[in-house]
Amino acid sequence: MHDYWDGFYDSVASGGVPGEPSAFARWAHERIAPGAPVVELGFGTARDAFFFANSAHPIRAYDFAEAAVRHARERAASEALDAEFDVLDLYDADSVLSAAAQLSALTEPVVYGRFLIHSLEDHGRTNLLDLAAKALAGGGELLLEFRTGLDAGGTHLFGDDHFRIYLDPDHVAGEIVARGGTITHHEAGHGLAVYKTEDPHVARLAATFS
Numbered sequence: 001m002h003d004y005w006d007g008f009y010d011s012v013a014s015g016g017v018p019g020e021p022s023a024f025a026r027w028a029h030e031r032i033a034p035g036a037p038v039v040e041l042g043f044g045t046a047r048d049a050f051f052f053a054n055s056a057h058p059i060r061a062y063d064f065a066e067a068a069v070r071h072a073r074e075r076a077a078s079e080a081l082d083a084e085f086d087v088l089d090l091y092d093a094d095s096v097l098s099a100a101a102q103l104s105a106l107t108e109p110v111v112y113g114r115f116l117i118h119s120l121e122d123h124g125r126t127n128l129l130d131l132a133a134k135a136l137a138g139g140g141e142l143l144l145e146f147r148t149g150l151d152a153g154g155t156h157l158f159g160d161d162h163f164r165i166y167l168d169p170d171h172v173a174g175e176i177v178a179r180g181g182t183i184t185h186h187e188a189g190h191g192l193a194v195y196k197t198e199d200p201h202v203a204r205l206a207a208t209f210s
Contacts, residue, residue, distance in 0.1 A: 021051035023193060024114045024145040024204065029055055031185075031206070032141070037109040039135065041128060042089065042116030046072040052112075053083040060106070062088035062099060090131075092126040100134050108139035115193075117172065118146040118165055125175075133179040136209040141184065142176070143206050148188055150201035169203035181207040 013066040023049040032038070040054045040061040049061040049072065059082065063069055072085040086102075089095040103109065111132045117125050132142045171189050176183060185206035193202045 018048055019045075021048050022114055023134070024048075024143075025051050025112075027145050027204070028110070028112060029032065030058075030153070032110045032143075033108075036140075037106045039103060039106070039109050039111045041090075041111065041113040041131075042119070043072065043085070044068060044115075046085070047076065048112070048114060049083060049085075050079075050081065053081040057110075059083035060102065060109075061085050064089060068182050090120060090127045093127075096127050096131055100131055103131070103135040106140075109135060110140055111135055111142045112141070114145045116146070117144060118167055125172075127174055129179055133181065133209050139208075139210045141206055141208055142173070142181070143204075145193065145202055145204050146172070148201050150188075169205065172203070173205060173207075176205070176207045179209070181209045183207050192203070 035056055035058075037058045037060065038049075038057065040046075040049045040052070043049045043061040046061065046068070049059050053059045053076070061072065061083065063085070064087070066087055068083045069087050072083075076083040076085065086099075087095070088099050096189075103111075113128070117128060120128065136142060144189070146167050147164065148169055152166045169186065173183050173186060178202050183205060185204065188201065188203040190199045190201055192204060193200055
C-alpha cells in the first residue's frame, strides 16, 4: 500500500488530480471558524491543505507517502505559507503517538480527512479515530468524507488497482460515538464529490469530542 501511494505521488499520474480545492474542502471552509488550525490526514497532492493555508488557516498535514510530503514541503517553502507537512503511518504506534504529541499543542483544531478512511484497513481507521479523539478532547471538530458501500459498483476514474474499502456511514458514526464523540453532521449520497464523469456515493460526517 505504501509503495503504491509513494510511487503515485512521484509519477505523472498525480498530475491528473485537480489542482483546485475539493468540494468537501469548500464545504468545510464554510463551517469552521476563521483562523482555526486545520490538521489534514492523508493530504495527497495537498490541494486542500494549500486551500486552507491560503484562507488564513494554519496547517499541519500528514501523509503516508514520503513523496507527497516532499512535494508539499517544497511548495510551502516556495510560497512562504504557514503549513507544516510530515509523514504519518497510521499502522505504526510510535508514528501515531508522535502525531498525537504534536497535535496536543493546537487549540481547537479541525481534523480533516477526505477520501482517507476508505483507503485504510480496519487497524489504520481505528488508530485514526483514536488520534482524532485525543486531539479534539479540548475542542475542535472532526470532518470526514469517504466512499460508502453504495459506491462499490461505480466507475472509478483513478482505477481499482489499490486498496479501497467501502464503509457503512452508520458504522463509522458508531465507532466515533464509542470513543465519546458526538455526531454533529451526517449525510450521504451522490452529488457531493463529482469529478468529471465520476459521481461517487460518499458520506460526510462531522463530530466533536469535547
